[in-house]
Amino acid sequence: MVLVKEIRFPDVGEVEVGEVADNPRPGLGEALVAPSYVGICGSDLHVYAGRHPFVRPPVVTGHESIGEVLAIGDGVTGIDRGERVLINPLVHCGQCAACAAGALNTCESARVLGFKLPGTARTRTVQDASRLHRVPDAVATDVACLAEPLxxxxxxxxxxxxxxxxxxxxxxxxxxxxxxxxxxxxxxxxxxxxxxxxxxxxxxxxxxxxxxxxxxxxxxxxxxxxxxxxxxxxxxxxxxxxxxxxxxxxxxxxxxxxxxxxxxxxxxxxxxxxxxxxxSGMYLPADIDSALSLIADGAIDPRPLISRCFPLADASSAYPAAADPDTVKVLVRLSD
Ligand SMILES: [Zn+2]
Ligand SMILES: [Zn+2]
Known part of the structure; x- marks a missing residue:
């Protein structure tokens, strides 16, 4: 058992860092990831403020996450322990015509982590390895978070x-x-x-x-x-x-x-x-890889978009700060 910390919106306008005793283990095709950073997005703030059209608190937030792979389950190829990964938060159904055609972002049954599914703003999360994208060595971990909006x-x-x-x-x-x-x-x-x-x-x-x-x-x-x-x-x-x-x-x-x-x-x-x-709704897996490559190649430097970074203990200050009109992207650091 480990104590997993997570950022929750228990009610409208409230942020708390909670702890749950958990024993997260990756199953078939899954990986256990320790998120290092989570970015705060306008859509997260809509949920926090009770203005999101489909989702209301309580939720575990977070969908812009970079983490380190701690363990992989059976059948996982292409991702190894110790690698840094971006978690694609768009969980498609895999059954519909859009999914069959590879247009995963137009899957009408898709659910997004941090909204209809628990988010990635936690110190441990188990995810399907097919939704993990390896972060190139040339990309700093905090900057890699910006590959999601990019x-x-x-x-x-x-x-x-x-x-x-x-x-x-x-x-x-x-x-x-x-x-x-x-x-x-x-x-x-x-x-x-x-x-x-x-x-x-x-x-x-x-x-x-x-x-x-x-x-x-x-x-x-x-x-x-x-x-x-x-x-x-x-x-x-x-x-x-x-x-x-x-x-x-x-x-x-x-x-x-x-x-x-x-x-x-x-x-x-x-x-x-x-x-x-x-x-234009979210992205395809290939768009995430393109974004990471554009940063790795130096074609795009999104670091100036990071306005502030808060430690996990100060997460309750990070969300109001992210709502300040002068800030662009606020990150919360989840790892020590
Ligand atoms: Zn976002
Ligand atoms: Zn689908």
Missing amino acids: ATAVHAVGRTHGPPALENVLVIGGGCIGLAVLLAARAHGAGRITLVEPVAAKRDLASRLGADRVVEPERLGELAGFTTAFDCVAGADTLRAAVAGTRGGGRVVVVGVPSRTELDLPLPRMQRFEVDLVG
């Missing part, structure tokens, strides 16, 4: 129409995902990139990370001529502006989680000038 961005860039699509890019939102899209688009050869963000500190960071132009949301309506717009906010106003600002034949990729179900979009423009609106 995989979302890599997937979003893959939802565009080929290289000319990145000639003139609009990114709406300068939080972790918006900045990750900026980095991924740049790494994929984007031309001019404009980023829209209300918080000055995040606009400054976007400029340092390679945005050619950063603007406040008040000027969104003046912007036009983009080949692709990535809407990482997905509000009624931003989606309308993204469609209006995308040139004929271009594409709007919805990366943010829309808070409304009904929208007033310029449909005549979308029809006549073939402006497509497509969704």
